[in-house]
Each structure stands twice: as structure tokens, then as C-alpha cells.
Amino acid sequence: MPHPQHLRSSEDYLAELLGALTPLEATTVPLARAHGLVLAQDLTAALAVPPWTNSAMDGYAVRAAETAGAGEAPVVLPVSGDAPAGAAPGPLAPGTAMRIMTGAVLPEGADAVVKVEDTDQRPGEAPLPRAVEIRAEARVGLNVRYAGENVSVGSPVMQAGTVLSAAALSTLASVGRAAVLAHPRPRVAVVSTGAELVDPGTALTPGAVPDSNGLLLAGLLTEHGAQSVRVLRAGDSAAELARVLREAAVGADLVLTSGGVSAGAFDPLTMLAASAEHGRDASLSFTKVAMQPGKPQGRGTLRTEDGRGVPVIMLPGNPVSVLVSFTVFVAPALAVLAGNGAAAATAALEPAPARAAVGWRPAGPRRQYVPVRLVTEPRDAQAAAVGATAQRPGPEHPVPWVEPVHRLGSGSHLVASLQAAQALAVVEAHTPSVEAGQEVGLLALSRPAAALHLPPHRLLS
Template identity: 65%
Template sequence: MAQMIPLEDYVTRVLEPLSPLEASRLALGDAHGRVLAEDVTAAVPVPPWTNSAMDGYAVRAEDTTGASPQTPVVLPVSGDVPAGAAPQPLVAGTTQRIMTGAMLPEGADAVVKVEDTDQVPGPHPLPDRVEIRAAVRPGLSIRRAGEDLGAGDPVMAAGTRLSAAAVSALASVGLGSVRVAARVRVAVVSTGAELRDAGHVLKPGTIPDSNSLLLAGLVAEHGAVCASVSRSGDTAEDLAEVLRRAASGADLIVTSGGVSAGAFDPLTMLAEANRGGGAAVRLDFVKVAMQPGKPQGHGWVRADDGRRVPIICLPGNPVSVLVSFTTIVAPALARLAGQDTSDSSDGMLPGRPRPTARAAVAWRTPPGRRQHVPVRFTGPPAHPAAAEADKHGNHAEGGAEEHACLPWVTPTHRLGSGSHLVASLPAAQALAVVAAEVEAVEVGDELPLIALSDSLSPSPPVRTVELADGPRGPAVESGGASATPDSPTR
């Protein structure tokens, strides 16, 4: 049996030959959802000029000394300052009517809001004079130029995904375009003569092709473009042609199935057929010390234009696909998009939160393999004895108080990380990571999580289900993750 290698070593192998794709410059109107390819600094200060925070009257503060409702100060009105206009300087002893956001006239140092005058708010003719009924201090109701950001100040770092708010902020600092990372084009290929389109009637021995939909969705959720979705039969010749077509419009090919040691696994057959110089496909297969997802492969496919398009070959069981995509393909997409992957060998991309939770139930783990268990946020353990055990359980260095603030998680299925448990996947909010040297997870143990979405906010506690062994969460102890190792993966 081939020796298993650690996940981090395999991710390093996959990433090593990958080079970032060329970035491009886009107008801000086209940049929403894209990823910055460079650090951005402000081209102009924010605000670009000192302006009024109120509708009112621009004044020299000293000209309002002593003003009150009983003893108003009367000033002549020398002009109007609407938003977008460049005002004339303010003459001492006078005032100018000013709108919110309008540029403060030179010489003014404060704004008296209209409610502190004898004027009525709203559109009215410019008065000749105004009664100031409240004394103001310098700086009142004004926004200083550059008080948010100065020109040249850092605004956003490379790797930032541009939300609507981020695009708005870039416009506010004077930018009209930005350099963004390339959107990686991914070709999805599912293998297996037994696969049928979703919704079709199943003949004996056939199954729905759920993996192609899963992979296409994951590609989109990770900011890449699904360039094509195709399916291959169980011959090396058929697969070679499918991969050749897929490579023509892709920067990366991701396959599911056919990486194990079965008699009809097309990827392994194709690898054998392409050994030697001048090969159109190069594939290497390894056993990775992880569950699910032990059998893995990677290499390249020669496209018609001569490019060597990288290929990552995942197992065929759906949970294996999700876990493998999250821990292996996602860092590869980040590398191709020019993002930092220096700390992604454990499946966590740099800059992502690394939250921790507590196990609400106990389960066994596979010997010598890092386990990735789909979990959901739940309430605390149902059994008082389990809760009591948690008080004395394994704590991080933060201490018992910090430990007590952590949320609880439960595997989404009673069989834990079984690689075929596709129907329970929609309930998964994260992957709980159990180190290879851990023999069993106990109630209250702290587990690092890998996010399966942009948010890891705990949902409301989920009602426990009455099972054969009592009212607790999924009966992982009885089934056990180790009781459902990767079945032969296609």
C-alpha cells in the first residue's frame, strides 16, 4: 500500500507549478465582486475639501459671540453656497447661506444650523440678513478636508474582494479604475459511465451526477468562472478527448472520480497510457492522510494551443469533493488569481478567520489521518453529565472563561465524515478539523473550523433528535467516522 502524505505536503506539491494569471485594469463600474491585484492609496483626500455638515449659515465664529435667542446677532447675507459650487471668500462680519456638503468659504470657520436662526428650513429666497440665535465655536458643524483619509493614505490591500461598499470607497478617494486579479477559468469534468443528468430516471446501477453541479457552484462561490462542464465515460480514450476539449478554454481543470484503484478508473488508466515523452497528459496520484478524500491526483493537460493546463483530480464521493475542493482546489484558485497562499497548506487561505468551536457530541477518528467533519452550529450538550464533563475538558491556552464563550458544533450526519453523505451537506456551516494524532473527539473539545461560507455566525440552536441512544445530537459515537472510511471512490 502506498504511504500516505500529509495534506500540507500535498497542497505544496499542487501549488508549486502554478503561476498567477495576468491582472487587468477595470473601470470601477465593472469591478464589483473582483479581487484587488495591488494595494490602493487615496488619490484625493476624503473629504476633498472642508465642507458643511449642516444646512445653515457659514460664519466666522468670533462674529457670533454672545448670540442667544434673547440677544441675537444680526449679520448681512452676502451669498449662497449650494453643493458643488466654489464659493467666494467670506468677508468678516457677514455670512453666506450654505447647504450640507457644500464647500466652506475661505475665511469661515463654523456653520450655524438654520434652526439656530430666524430663517425657516427649506427652499426660500436668499434673505438680506439673518438673526444668529446661538453662539458657535470654530469647527462646529464642518467636516475638515482629509479628516477621513489624506491623499496617499492606504485604502485597501491587494487581495480585497470588492463589495459594493468597497467600490464606493474607491470612487470617494478619487479612483476611476483599479487593477484586479484575473478570474480563473475552471473546466469541471465528472467521470463515470454510471452518471446521469439530474432529474433523469435512474436505471439499475446508475446515479445522478451531483458532483458536476457541486463543483460548478463551488467554482463560482470562490470567485472563479466555470468555463465548461463535461462528463467522461470509463475509457482512457474518452477521457483524453474530454480533457483536451476542456483544456482549450480553461486555466484549471478539476475532475471528480476515477482516482482510486478500481479496475475501471479512467484517470489511472489514462495516466498509464500517457507515460513517456510527448505525452498529452501528465498525472500523479497520491494517498493523502486526510478523511474524507484520501485518493488524490494532479498534473497537467496539454491544450491545443500548447499550454500545459493544470489539473486537480478529486475523489468521486460528494463529501470528499467538498472537502478536497475547500482544502486543495481553493488554494490553487487563489494562487492562480495572484492572492497570497503562503499560509494555505492547512486548507485555510490567508486573511480568513480561523474560528474555534466546541464539540457538542463525541466521535471516533480515523487513525493517522486528519479528519474534516461537516458540522453545524447547535446548542450545548443535552445531557447534564456531558455538560459537566465539558467543564473539565480540553481548553486552549485562553483559559476556561474564553473556552466557555465558544459556540457548539455537531456533525451534520450521525455517520460523521462519511464521504458519500451528500444529502446532509446543505446543513454544513463549516468543516471541523481534527488532527491526525487525535484518537477520539470528546464533548467539549476545541476544534478549529474552516468556513464553508462568507459568514460563520452561529445559527439559532438546533433541536436535538430522539435517537436510539437517547436525546442527543447525531449518534456519531455509535456509527463513528472511522466506521465509514472512504468507500471506493470513483
């Protein structure tokens, strides 16, 4: 059944939103500051790994042929010196052994390392012995790491588009890279709108509410790898909002607002868009999306004094709507700005399978996003399972069970329950009901995959 004409699908709106964004210009960044950034260049190895042929064991460097028969009768070799890690040892004289540490360069002439446990010497710190008794026959290459056996100079090691994890940075350091060309973290300004908003902890006058959205958005930005550059607040007049938006756009790559996008008489963003005097520095458009919560949405561009056009994403004002809208729209937008492609950003929104532990009321013609917690499998799970989707999951990836964090489900005002939410259950539009045992979709919030026991490639992270 199609959506009503005045409601757009979330996929359609997201495609429009992402189509207006381009990745931030890449800059050269030292490895120490590149964690979490997206690589903007293909990279090859400037150094071989390992850079030197070295020992894989603490022991004695030898010529393998000179240990023949050591497994039957020990072979005694004089010890000609030490090869500590980080030094360049001299050559190994024929008929001798050299004590060597793990990672130390293999001396010229040696072709094997006998581990210390296969000699008459004890492991650990000790004076250099005059001779060593070899008790196991060595073969050429025993306990030897050859230069370049992992990666040779000029070999490809990483492609543009790679997210620079700790392991990726370690790899780049090992192949001789000190800096990379990468897309910077998006700098985002947050604006909460509404004359009713006051600082948290302030005594409330009639109609006032604490500004929880500013903290919510600033925290979500950090959790998604962006930089929150300022958190501002604006009242319910077009003039004040225009001033605050000008301030927010300075030095920002994106501006996020919450509130003021509905059709109320005092919604400031819609008032600003309609204002000939105060709307000249902003091009704003609004739409209604077939989702619950989060139906009213908006996007546009703010023009700065230096001529930049800063994209703005305008979210509804209720906190649960903010969380859902951030997950569905803002997180993919941040990914595109940070250098991930739109395809990868939208693929992260594919829900993982889950099962409802209790029933709840769906949202009719709109797709529903319900803050949920993970729960243990109900005792009567088989009886609760319904329909063809109810077969038992395999043991490798058990389907999690979930329940709403509040009995009122997806109510957009239920901010006090958000702290318990681990994910969003997704119920497609026109679902007649959600019954206990029924399969639903699941989108993780900004939590590690392991904490949710969900397949990691399915998570929005």
C-alpha cells in the same frame, strides 16, 4: 505517531499543489467590475478627500468672530445668498451669513458653519430669508470639513494584495481612481467522470446515479469568487476522457475533475495517465493523503493546442469527499491564482475551536473532516466537557457546539445530508475517540462569518 509511508499529510500535498501555481496575470479593470478581485499595485490618492473644504451641516456659513456673544444674546446677520451642494458659491461678504447645505463648498471668507438648529430658521425647504438670528457662538472650524483632512493628494491609500471589497472600491473612487490593476477571477472548467453518471431527474437504470458533483463544484467555484466556464462529463475510457479534458482546458485557467483517481480497474484518470496514446497531452500524478474522506488525490498539467499548460486538480468521486477536498485543496489553489499568496491561502485553513455536542468515531491514522451543524449548548454541557480543554469559553468569543449532520459522520457518500452542513469539524489523526464535550477544530464552508458566529479571521471564506 507518523503517517504510514504511503499516506501524505494534507499540509505536504497542499504545499506541492500550491507550489506549482502562479497568480494569473493582472489586467486593468474598471472599478465597476473589480469587486472581489485582488489588487496588483500599490495605489496613492489622485484626489484629496475631501476635495473641497465643505460644510458638515445644513446651516449658515459665517465668520466665527462675527458671532461673538450669540450664546447670551442672538446675533442677527443679513443673508447674502445660498451655497447648495455641487456648486461653487461666491465669497462671503463681511457682516453677512450664507445659507449652506451639507457637503457644499464653504464660501471664501467663511470659517465656520452654524447649524440651522442654532438659528431662528426651521430645517427643510424654505425661501431664502433676508436675515438669520444666530443663537450660538461659533468657533473657527465649527462644522467644517477641511480639504484633504482625510487623505491628501499622493498619500498611500491601498497596497497590492488587498481584496477589493465594496468599501475598498468606494475608497478608490473617492480618491480619483476609475480603474485598477488587478488579478482576474480564475476561469475554471469542471469535469465529472464516470459512465454511471446521468442528468439529475433522469430515470435511473441499475447502477446509474445522478451527477451531483458537477453542480456542487460549479456552485462552490461561484461561492469562492471564481468563474465556472463549463461543466462537462466523461465516461470511463481514456480516449473519451482525453477528448473531454482537451475541451475543458480551452480558455480555462484551471480544470477540476471528480472521480477516477483511485486504483479501480475502470478509473479513467489513472487509465489516462498510463496510456501512451492518450496520455501525451496530460501529465498527471496521484497520491494518497492522510485524510478521511478524500484520501485519493491527483494533480497535473493539461497541454492545449496553443501550447498553454493548464493545471488540473483531480478529486475523488464521492460528493462529501469532493466538498472536503475542495475546502482543503481547491479553495487555497483558487486564492493563489486570484493573487493571494500561498501563506494567506494556507492560513485560512487554521481551524477555529469548537466543541462536540455528541460523540462520534474518529478516522484512526487519518485526519477526519466531518460535515457538522451548529447546535445550542447541551443542558449538561459542564458534565459533558472533558479534559483540560473543557474550561468555559469567555463571553466575547463563545466556542460553538457542533454535531454531525448525519449519524454516520464523515461517510463520503452521504450527499443527501450536505445541505445541512455549516462547517467541517476537524479531528486530528490518531485521536482515540471523540466524546461529548471534547474540543475539535472547525473549518467554515463558503458561508458568511456572521452566520456561523465564529471569529471571522479564522474562517475559510
